[in-house]
Amino acid sequence: MAVLAQQLILDRCPHCGVDAPTLNGLIIGNTNGPIDTRDITGNNLRFWRVYKCARCGGLVTAATPNNAAQSVTEIYPVPVVVDDAIPSTAKVYLSQAINSINAPAGAVMLCASSVDSMLKEKGYLKGSLYSRIDQAAKDHLITEAMKEWAHEVRLDANDQRHADQNASLPDTADAQRVIKFTQALGEFLFVLPARIERGKADALSSVSKTS
Numbered sequence: 001m002a003v004l005a006q007q008l009i010l011d012r013c014p015h016c017g018v019d020a021p022t023l024n025g026l027i028i029g030n031t032n033g034p035i036d037t038r039d040i041t042g043n044n045l046r047f048w049r050v051y052k053c054a055r056c057g058g059l060v061t062a063a064t065p066n067n068a069a070q071s072v073t074e075i076y077p078v079p080v081v082v083d084d085a086i087p088s089t090a091k092v093y094l095s096q097a098i099n100s101i102n103a104p105a106g107a108v109m110l111c112a113s114s115v116d117s118m119l120k121e122k123g124y125l126k127g128s129l130y131s132r133i134d135q136a137a138k139d140h141l142i143t144e145a146m147k148e149w150a151h152e153v154r155l156d157a158n159d160q161r162h163a164d165q166n167a168s169l170p171d172t173a174d175a176q177r178v179i180k181f182t183q184a185l186g187e188f189l190f191v192l193p194a195r196i197e198r199g200k201a202d203a204l205s206s207v208s209k210t211s
Helices: 088-099 104-121 129-138 144-152 157-163 172-210
Strands: 023-025 035-037 046-053 059-065 074-076
Touching (some): 088 172, 104 129, 104 172, 144 172
Antiparallel strands (some): 035 046, 046 059
């Protein structure tokens, strides 16, 4: 578990996804250590440090309550964790895409594989990726807005390059957009329905206990 040391130990940088990042603490003002803050009532004491990723230059803020030597309880940006409600194959592809954001072309292809796996999980097995997304919208499995979003991002960038030799490779911004779409699709198709089912089960359990 990470602590507010001179170097923050994380599995990956929340910005660039590099494995075992070097996150060095920055000097803020004249302070070479944690900065403590409280809320307007004088409560909610927390100790903070700001770190810089040596690879991408992104800043990461971490905090811990009461004692700077305790385990970190807050990290911003929040490290992305793919929900277990997403089917395993699609989850692996999406996790790898997030972790390879520093290789945008690869991240886009991994996202396409994740979306492909999600659609197959829902029974859409034949046709191109976009044709199956269009069919899913016609069947009201996804919304028209999500279908349009899929066409706006470079989800099938590899196929586009085969059709147009002058098409440029995806950059980091392209990869980030495709990852956001893939995350949203997974939330819509699997994560939210799972949460709803858990909520219904909890509600029924509460009713049975009080009856």
